[in-house]
Amino acid sequence: MSVRIDEIDRKILMALQEDAGQSLDEIARKAGSSKTPVWNRIQKMKKSGMIQGQTAVLDAEALGFESCFFVLIRTSQHAASWKEQFMNALNARPEVMEAHRLAGDIDYILKVRVTNARAYDKFYQALIDDVDIYNVTALLSMEEIINNRPLPLREG
Structure with a gap:
């Protein structure tokens, strides 16, 4: 479901995607509005579900999570019970x-x-112990090129 937003909403959302921890004064300045209307718009967007929360972006490698794998999964089972087990x-x-x-x-x-790769293998072994999977292919990311790109909220 697409929600219609105006230019001020767009500027607010872009500012929040850039840094949700910045002050309301700074967001209002970037949106070309004042604090109270911006605060009201943010509350409305939160209530509608357009804004789902605020988080801090952590540097995975600096915290020791040096390996990123993309895991491709094929299954021969498509029953709701299998999907529930998989999601769990x-x-x-x-x-x-x-x-x-x-x-x-x-x-x-x-x-x-x-x-590291050993930690991935432990993850993999635990996953296939818990759920029946037809085929698993793991791809190791050699370099993260783009991460945490904001949604392209420009009109057009």
């Missing part, structure tokens, strides 16, 4: 940064952050 297995593993169900030959892709 993923939710139990904090290494899973993202999970997407795909169209095409691959059913799911996971973004997994671990300290």
Whole structure:
């Protein structure tokens, strides 16, 4: 569902994506408005679900999570019970940064952050112990080129 936003909303959202911890004064300045209307707009966007929270972006490598794997999963099972078991297995593993169900030959892709290849193998072994998976392919990211890019909220 697409939500209509105006130019001030767009500027507020861009400022929040840039740094959600900046002051309301700074966000208002960037939006070309004053604090109270900007605060009201932010509250409205939170209530609508457009803004889902605020988080800090951590440097994974600086914290020892030097390996990023993209895990391609194929399954021969598509029953709701299997999907529930799979989702429970993923939710139990904090290494899973993202999970997407795909169209095409691959059913799911996971973004997994671990300290090293040995830690990935432990993750992999635990996952296949918990849920029946037809095929797993792991791709090691050699270099992160773009991360945390803001949504392109420009009109057009």
